[in-house]
Amino acid sequence: MKRLAWRGDPKRELWLMWYATLIFYNVFTVVFFVLTRTQPPAPPWYDADQATAWFAHRHQGLLVGFALMFALGGLSMTSTALITYSIRRMSVSRAFAYSYLILYAVSAVPGLLLICLAMTVGAMRPDRDPAIQHWLYDFGFLSFSGTMGVFLVGSLIWMAAILLDKNRVLPRWFGYLNLCNALTEVVVSPAWILDRGAFSWNGTIAWWINVAVFGMYTGVFITLLRNMIIREDFGTGPLPDLPPRKPRQRAAAEVAEVAS
């Protein structure tokens, strides 16, 4: 232990993962919301010609954006690894941690890579047969929004681990927030059935409200993982509270003592 401590922070692996997670979600947001503008998604009711025009119009943005995803998409593993570690730190079976790791490693292909492939192939040849462009358009958006099971079951696994944990790694209310996130995967399912309205892939409910929940969930878990790293003591028992709180409490206790 001491042999390690002399060279920098013992938490540096965790911090590297955390910063990589932060970078990944920022790149992800820039690619999907700014460069490719595939989020918010284009209308599902577009016909073949409109979809073809959409590809032609977004040509460069789609290609550059998804090329960045092809180059940096692997960084998504850092958040999976960090979350797997959070579960591993809990007083629950390792089965939970490994399930989460596998589910989210698997999710990378249908949930992220397929939209990059479909949109790249579509943007590559804007003069392709419109019927085929239309199919690529559907394929891209639906594979991205409609990859549900891995995230649904993954969130439930994380939830169960948090609620069973006695080491207080993550707060219990966040366990319940996982349930809210899992439910968004249920709410998005009509996107496979309807091509217009609030439940379609760009609909008010299936996209906007879901994305608000997902965005909050992501922001919250990134913050909570940061707190977890700060609190980490590399033991196996309950994690201590956040350090800054302790002096304040102690100071308050001292004040109370003096007053009495």
Added chain:
Amino acid sequence: MTTTQTVTAPTEKTPRRVPGESGMWFFVLFESLVFTSYFGVYLYYRAQHEAAFLRAQSHLDLWLGVLGTIALLTSSWSVARCVQTARVGRYRLALRDAALTAGFGAVFLTLKSIEWARQIHMGNTFTSGDFFQYYFFFTAIHCVHLLIGFVALGVLAYQLASPRRRSQEIVETCATYWHTVDFLWVLIFALLYVAR
């Protein structure tokens, strides 16, 4: 740990701000916000196509809705009774109340299934028009919540079953969840069946 102490000691001695776990109340608040936004979307689209919504709404059987609501409200009463009886330590009675709650929940589920079957038989499915999209969405997402509620009741019963567990906090947390499911139904019922 602290929860098992609260069981043996009268609850008045440990003043808690909310019954059950505060994390569950966070969930209730968050889900309420999410559902409020769903309702907002529904009301907005309903205002746009009021005539069509009213026409489709007339296909619903108000009495089935009323019966379901009564079943769920009764289940809320029985789960509240369950918390009360558990609080005073009459655990066998509390277990009976939990079973009663699950029973009323099952009645609701049966009524819901009958209603869905009738609607589908009449040709009203998820893809037949705006109103039925919302009808099936709201009833289905509520049904998912209800099914999770049965899991919560299972946890509750598990707590009550053995003297080694019996955490009043967990009992109250599960009951809070069940009340939420009921509360959401009342809103859905009002919006889908009653609002004209």
Added chain:
Amino acid sequence: MRRTTGETIIFWTLPAVAVIWVAAFFLFPGFLPPMSPRAPAAEVADFYLDHTARVRYSMILLNWFCVALVPILMLIVERMRDMTHRTPVLRYCMIGCAGAAPITFLTATVFWLLAAFRPDRSPDLTLLFNDLGWVTFTCGVPFLVAQSLFLALAIYLDEQEEPVFRRWVAHFNVLVAAALVPAGFAGLTLSGVLAWDGFLSFWVRNVAIAIWIVVMSVVLGRSLRRDSAAAEAAEAAEAAA
């Protein structure tokens, strides 16, 4: 000893996998030289008509064995246990990448096999499957890039007198990651060094993968031998005591 015996068996599957990969690479008629992304639909359709059998057999081979590197990668993950890390997060990263990367290749073989399944399909559809196959194969590098970077990081953080892998292995992995990155941009152009038949996206990328496999297997073989010698010595010491 027991642990390393099984690992040695896994390790010696590598030459077999390498032979199969090389065979599939030469058997697929579209690699030497790589098919041009500029070819019109009719030409691509003709390609699959003319070479149906070779596309099918080479891709069936690759479909079987593109995942065969997973056990070898797990040997690397096991070696990472002996690194002086405080947490298993880098191993988790490697396991995640080892799962996601081969599936990408598997998907590419599926698209090529689809193209060859009905070569008399409309040329536009054959072109689509061909594009999907090539883009998946070429651009599908995110988890390979990440894997090399995670491994390099793991080696850099392994601070002991006798590290599991030497420092140059980390530098080498960073270099490989850098060589793989341009392939991700293959969609941007149909001609030039970045195109899927270009110098960077095809030759540099595939040569980098080949060299990575060769170098990592040599390094891995050495560390395996060291581990089994250590295990044997420990057993001998136990027997003497």
